[in-house]
Amino acid sequence: MNDDLSIGYNHIESDEDSSTPVTAEATSVQASYSMGGATFSIAEVSIDNRAYGTTNHDGTVISLGLAF
Secondary structure (H helix, E strand, C coil): CCCEEEEEEEEEEEEECCCCCEEEECCCCCCCCECCEEEEEEEEEEEEECCCCCCEEEEEEEEEEEEE
């Protein structure tokens, strides 16, 4: 690619410490592009078994950062 474009991937697993263990998982894919003092970023996030329950969440985070 080039110096202005960054991509990333994260995956995290956490096991609850109990008699019936449950695994919470979070996965994220990110991309950002910088041009001068502006940075545009987007991330797609998926969370399974949040708080060791049965709740799942998916979301998209979009941001614009300006430096001046």
